[in-house]
Amino acid sequence: MARIRHDGPLIIGGGLAGLSAALEAAPVKALVVTPEPLLNACSSAWAQGGLAAALSPRDSAVLHAKDTEGAGAGLVEPEAARALTERGRETVEWLAALGAPFDRDETGGFSVSLEAAHSLPRVARVGGDGAGRAILSAVVAAARASKHVEIWEDGRLRGLIQDVDGRVRGALIERSGGRVDEVFAPAVVLATGGVGGLYEVTTNPSALRGEGLALAYAAGAEILDPEFVQFHPTAIDVGLDPAPLATEALRGEGARLIDGSGAYLLGTDADADLAPRDIVARVVHAARVDGRGAFLDATKAVGEAFPHEFPAVFSACMRAGLDPRVSPIPVAAAAHYHMGGIVADDEGRTTVPGLYAIGECAATGVHGANRLASNSLLEAGAFGRRAGRAAAQELQPAKAALKPTRASKDLPTEAMAELRAAMTRFAGVVRDEEGLSALIAVIDRLAKVHPEALVLTAARLIAEGALNRRESRGGHFRADYPDSLPTAAHTRMRLKLPVLEAT
Numbered sequence: 490m491a492r493i494r495h496d497g498p499l500i501i502g503g504g505l506a507g508l509s510a511a512l513e514a515a516p517v518k519a520l521v522v523t524p525e526p527l528l529n530a531c532s533s534a535w536a537q538g539g540l541a542a543a544l545s546p547r548d549s550a551v552l553h554a555k556d557t558e559g560a561g562a563g564l565v566e567p568e569a570a571r572a573l574t575e576r577g578r579e580t581v582e583w584l585a586a587l588g589a590p591f592d593r594d595e596t597g598g599f600s601v602s603l604e605a606a607h608s609l610p611r612v613a614r615v616g617g618d619g620a621g622r623a624i625l626s627a628v629v630a631a632a633r634a635s636k637h638v639e640i641w642e643d644g645r646l647r648g649l650i651q652d653v654d655g656r657v658r659g660a661l662i663e664r665s666g667g668r669v670d671e672v673f674a675p676a677v678v679l680a681t682g683g684v685g686g687l688y689e690v691t692t693n694p695s696a697l698r699g700e701g702l703a704l705a706y707a708a709g710a711e712i713l714d715p716e717f718v719q720f721h722p723t724a725i726d727v728g729l730d731p732a733p734l735a736t737e738a739l740r741g742e743g744a745r746l747i748d749g750s751g752a753y754l755l756g757t758d759a760d761a762d763l764a765p766r767d768i769v770a771r772v773v774h775a776a777r778v779d780g781r782g783a784f785l786d787a788t789k790a791v792g793e794a795f796p797h798e799f800p801a802v803f804s805a806c807m808r809a810g811l812d813p814r815v816s817p818i819p820v821a822a823a824a825h826y827h828m829g830g831i832v833a834d835d836e837g838r839t840t841v842p843g844l845y846a847i848g849e850c851a852a853t854g855v856h857g858a859n860r861l862a863s864n865s866l867l868e869a870g871a872f873g874r875r876a877g878r879a880a881a882q883e884l885q886p887a888k889a890a891l892k893p894t895r896a897s898k899d900l901p902t903e904a905m906a907e908l909r910a911a912m913t914r915f916a917g918v919v920r921d922e923e924g925l926s927a928l929i930a931v932i933d934r935l936a937k938v939h940p941e942a943l944v945l946t947a948a949r950l951i952a953e954g955a956l957n958r959r960e961s962r963g964g965h966f967r968a969d970y971p972d973s974l975p976t977a978a979h980t981r982m983r984l985k986l987p988v989l990e991a992t
Contacts, residue, residue, distance in 0.1 A: 490668070490669055490670060490671060491668075491670045491671070492670070492671045492673070493670055493671065493672045493673065494673045494674075494885075495518070495520045495659075495672055495673065495674045496517075496518065496674075496675070496885060497514060497517040497518040497519050497520065497637075497674065497675070497881060498510065498511070498514050498517070498519050498520070498674065498675070498676045498677075498678050498845075498877065498880035498881055498883070499520050499522065499659065499660060499672055499674035499676070499677045499678065500519055500520065500521045500522065500678040500680060500877075500880075501522050501523075501646045501660065501677065501678065501679050501680060501681055501701065502521075502522075502523060502531075502679065502680030502681045502682060502701070502848065502850075503521055503522075503523035503527045503531060503629075503640070503642070503680075504531040504532060504533035504534070504625065504680060504682060504848060504869065505533035505621075505624065505625055505628060505848070505866060505869040505870055505873065506533070506680040506847040506848030506849075506868075506869035506870075506872070506873035506876075507521055507523070507678070507680030507847070507848070507873065508521065508527075508625075508628045508629065508631075508632045508873075509628065509869065509870050509873030509874045509877060510678055510680065510837070510845075510847060510873045510874065510876045510877030510880065511632055511635075511638045511877060512628070512631055512632060512635060512638065512874075512877065513873075513874040513875075513877030513878050513881075514637065514638075514877040514878070514880065514881040515635065515637045515881075516637055517637065517881035518637050518638075518639065519637060519638050519639070519877070519881070520639045520640075520641070520672070520674070521632070521638060521639070521640045521641070522641045522644035522645075522646070522660075522662055522672075523640070523641070523642055523644065524643070524644060524645040524696070525642065525696075526642045527625075527629045527632075527633075527640065527642060528622065528625060528626065528629060529694075530694040530696045530697070531625070531682070531694065532621075532682050532683060532685070532693050532694060532697060532849065533621050533624075533625045533848075533866065533869060534621050534622045534625045534626075535621055535622070535692070535693070535694070535734070536620055536621030536624075536863075536865065536866055537618040537619070537620065537621065537734055537736035537738070537801055537802070538602075538604055538612055538614070538618070538620060538736050538737050538738050538862060538863045539602070539612040539613050539614035539615065539620040539738070539863050539866070540580070540581060540584070540612065540613045540620060540624065540863055540866040540867050540870070541553065541577065541604075541607070541611055541612050541613075541861065541862065541863035541864050541866075541867050542574075542577025542578055542580065542581045542599075542611060542613060542867060543574065543577050543578065543611055544577070544578060544581065544598070544599045544601055544611060544613060545598075545601055545609065545610065545611065547609060548609050548611050550571065550574040550575045550577060551571075551574075552608060552609065553574035553577060553611060554567070554570040554571045554573075554574040555608075556606060556607050556608050556861055557570045557573070557574065557855060557861045557864060558570055558857070559606065559861075560606045560765055560857070560859050560860065560861040561855075561856060561857020561858055561859055561860075561861070561963065562857055562858035562859050562962045562963035562973070562977065563857065563858070563962070563973075563977030564714065564717075564857035564858045564962070564963070564977050564979060565854065565855060565856065565857035566853075566854030566855070566857075568854075569835060569853050569854035569855045570854070570855050572835045572855075573835070573853075573855045573864070573867060573868055573871055573872070574867075576867075576871040577867060577871070579871075580867055580870045580871045580874075581599060581613050583870070583874070584624055584627065584628070584870060585599075587627045587628055587630075587631045588627035588630065588631070589615065589623060589624040589627040589628075590615055590616075590623055590627075591613050591614070591615055591620075592613070592614050592615060592616065592617075599613045600613070600614065601613055601614075602614055602738050602741050602742075603741040603763070604737045604738060604740075604741050604763070604862035604863055605737055605740065605741075605762075605763040605764060605765060605766060605769070605862050606763070606764070606765045606766075606861055606862065607861070607862065610741075612738070612741075612862070612863045614738065616800065617738070617797070617798040617799045617800065617801075618736045618738060618798075618799045618800065618801045618802055619800065619801055620866070621866065624866065641662070641664070643664055643665040644662045644663065644664055645662065645663045646660055646661070646662065646679075646681065646700065646701065646704065647660075647661040647662065647663045647669055647896040647897050648660065648661035648704065648894045648895065648896050648897060649661075649677065649704050649705075649707075649708045649844070649894070650671060650673065650891060650892075650894050651708055651891065651892045651894070652886075652889040652890060652891050652892065653889065653890045653891070653892060654842075654889065655708075655709055655841060655842065656841070656842040656843045656886060656889075657676075657677050657708060657841055657842065657843035657844040658673055658674075658843065658886070658889075658891065659671060659672050659673035659674050659677065660672055660674075660677050661894060661896050663896065669896050673885075674885075675843070675880075675883035675884055675885045675886065676843055676844075676845055676880040676883040677843060677844055677845065678837060678845040678846070678847060678876060678877075678880050679701040679704075679705060679831065679844070679845065679846045679847070679850050679851075680701075680846075680847050680848045680850065680873070681697075681700060681701025681702070681848075681850045682694075682697040682701070682848065682849050682850060683697050683699070683826060683827040683849040683850065684697065684698060684699035684702065684718065684824070684827045684947055684951065685697055685731070685823075685824045685825065685826075685827075686698040686699075686909075687699060687824070687908065687909060687912050687944060687947060687948050687951070688718075688823070688824035688909055688912045688913045688917070689730075689906075689909040689910050689912070689913040690724065690730075690732055690821060690822075690823045690824065690913050691724075691730075691731050691732065691823050691824040691825070692721055692724050692731055692732055692733075692734045692823045692824070692825045693731060693824065693825065694731060695730060695731055698943075698944045698947060699827070699850075699943070699944065699946075699947025699948070699950075699951075700897070700943040700944065700947065701831070701846070701850045702715070702827075702830055702831060702850055702946075702947050702950065703943040703944070703946035703947045703950075704897070704943060705831040705839065705841070705844065705846060705850075706831075706946060706950060706982070706983075706984055707946065707984060708841050708844065709840070709841055709983065709984055710831050710832065710839045710840050710841045710844060710846075710983075711831075711832040711839070711840045711981060711982070711983045712829070712830070712831060712832065712852070712950055712981070712982040712983065713829055713830065713831075713832045713852035713854075713979055713980065713981060713982075714828060714829035714830075714852060714857075714858070714954065714979055714980050715827075715829040715830070715950040715951050715954040715980065715982065716829065716916075716951055716954030716955035716957075716958050716965050716980060717827070717828035717829045717856075717857075717858050717859070717954075717963055717964045717965055718824055718826070718827055718828070718829075718916070718951065718964055718965075719766055719767070719770075719824075719825050719826040719827070719828060719859060719860055719964045720766070720767070720770040720774075720822040720823060720824055720825060720917065720918050720964065721734060721737075721766065721770070721822065721823055721825035721826075722746070722766060722769040722770040722772070722773045722820065722822050723735040723736075723737070723739070723740075723746075723769075723773070723785050723818075723820040724820060724821050724822065724823035724825075725802075725805055725806065725809070725818055725819070725820060726783075726819040726820055726821040727805075727806075727809035727811065727819065729809070731823075732821065732823045733802070733805035733806075733809075734802075734805075734825075735785055735802050735818055735820060736799065736801075736802060737766075737862050738799070739785060739787050739790070739791065739799060739802065740762045740763055740785075741763065742787070742790050742791055742798075743759075743787075743789070743790030743791075744762070744785055744786060744787035744790045744791065745762055745785075745786050745790070746762050746769070746772070746773065746783065746784070746785055746786075746820070747783075747784050747785075747786050747817060748776050748781035748782055748783065748784070749781055749782035749784070750781070751786075754772050754773065754776055754783060755768075755769065755772055765859055765963075766825075766859060766860075766862070766964070767858075767859050767963055767964045767966065770822040770918050770964075771822075771918055771919065771966060773820060773821065773822045774821075774822045774917075774918040774919060777821060782819070783819070783820050783821065784817035784818060784819055784820060785817060785818045785820050786817040786818075787813055787817075787818070788813070788814065788815055788816070788817065791813070791814075792814050793814055795813055795814050802818075806818060822917075822918050824912075824913070824917075826849065826856075826860055826865060827849055827850075828852070828856040828857065828858065828859065828860050828963070828964060829852050829950075829951075829954070829980075830846065830849065830850050830851050830852035831846035831850055831851050831852060832851075832852055832981075833845065833846040833847065833851040833852065833853050834853065835853055835872050835875055836872070836875045836876055836878075836879040837851065837872060837873075837875065837876025837879060837880065838876075838879065839851075840983075843883065843886070845876050845879070845880050847869070847872055847873045847876045848868070848869045848872075848873060849865065849869075851872075853868065853872060855868055856868075857963060858962045858963020858964060858965060858977075859963035859964050895941065896941075897941050897942070897943045898939070898941040898942055899942065900935070900939055900942040900944050900945065901939070904935050904938075904939060904942075905944070907931065907935070908931065908932070908935060908944065908945070908948060911927070911928050911931045911932075912928065912948060912951075912952075914928075915927055915928035915952075916928055916948075916951055916952055916955055918966065919966050919968050920955050920965070920966065920967050920968065921967060921968045921969040922956065922967075922969055925952055925955050925956040926956065928948075928952045929949065929952050929953065929956065932945050932948055932949050932952060936949075950982060953982075954980045954982065955967075957980065958980060960972065960973050960974045961973060962974075962977065
């Protein structure tokens with residue numbers, strides 16, 4: 490085991506949040522660690538819809554914040570929402586300056602589209618449905634060209650190094666070949682993504698399983714609202730893992746959700762299919778459970794324009810032997826985004842000194858119980874940049890005694906498959922006490938055999954949060970408690986750590 494000292498932020502994750510932080514750390518050197526080559530196994534690159542920002546003359550950051558709060562079902566923190574939406578235009582312009590090829594209108598301004606629960610068109614897109622990969626490609630090119638950014642594309646986070654006072658001092662990083670190194674740094678920035686890989690049906694890279702969330706919890710960080718998982722209602726149901734995504738922008742263009750008989754799932758109103766994602770996901774889920782089936786019909790709304798207006802969706806459908814120009818697309822609700830996560834402010838600071846969290850693994854208060862469409866890329870860029878600047882100001886702390894640190898281990902393939910199936914069945918779109926109790930029993934049984942598997946900690950946080958929230962709110966729906974409580978309240982979780990004395 491090698492010991493490496495890095496005099497700048499150690500950033501775990503190479504998505505939009507992590508690379509934005511790395512770029513903004515300049516001139517301080519940033520070390521980015523990611524388990525696969527950049528653009529691989531990264532949700533940012535898979536985002537289709539775009540980046541939400543108040544870009545049109547009719548729009549404003551105030552209206553954007555109001556929509557954000559409305560979608561969040563009472564749990565969005567207003568100050569955090571404003572901090573996010575006020576940085577919308579500058580974030581888009583910063584990305585455009587790096588080379589992100591946003592679609593433009595006839596005047597040269599940013600072209601914007603309408604997505605669910607937005608009161609106005611405000612989603613900046615790229616090539617119809619290619620925003621994530623195009624934006625991240627520009628940021629990746631900038632990071633590779635930056636002299637102050639070092640990138641390890643074979644490193645996996647296996648543990649956080651803490652001193653006896655609880656400050657994070659670095660991380661255990663497993664490199665190719667299985668060697669585990671100790672990397673010490675003034676600040677560790679977690680940009681480890683979401684939890685979609687904990688579920689059997691997900692639109693996320695299956696490698697994203699909440700391991701950063703679990704390590705932060707084990708280090709004593711406060712965790713907020715882990716039960717709130719957003720299920721995207723229109724994952725393309727062709728038996729693939731992960732499931733390809735049919736972007737919400739299709740419904741913004743007029744595509745409709747229907748059952749097998751052609752009846753509208755959400756009613757005949759023109760905007761019925763643009764309800765918040767939790768509502769649409771439950772309707773799709775119910776139609777499938779009832780045996781009616783669920784399909785996204787874009788044959789009239791998009792039709793022959795599919796190949797150039799929505800090339801990613803078109804390609805995914807054609808690979809599965811389905812032509813969306815003439816046939817409705819079979820869809821299912823799939824785990825898509827984790828609204829909960831590690832408590833962090835808009836500069837990424839967590840409740841543990843030396844530890845930052847940004848992007849989907851963080852809970853900054855801007856998503857509440859149900860994320861507003863396309864706010865995720867905005868948060869990754871806007872707050873990632875702020876975190877990079879803040880983390881770069883951290884100084885290497887004085888020497889101190891360290892807590893013992895053990896490297897985490899993976900859950901074996903068969904056990905992981907069992908966990909994913911149980912998460913989808915019991916902590917999915919619809920939940921109840923019996924199912925969640927059964928899920929916790931599965932986690933307990935697996936943990937006895939595999940106590941160092943971080944995925945079990947992440948799954949337990951979601952399951953226990955869902956069991957304890959005896960109401961339905963946003964992305965969390967309890968069949969046995971279908972109504973919302975009069976007052977919205979956060980779930981807060983924190984591990985009580987033993988106090989160690991220096992030897």
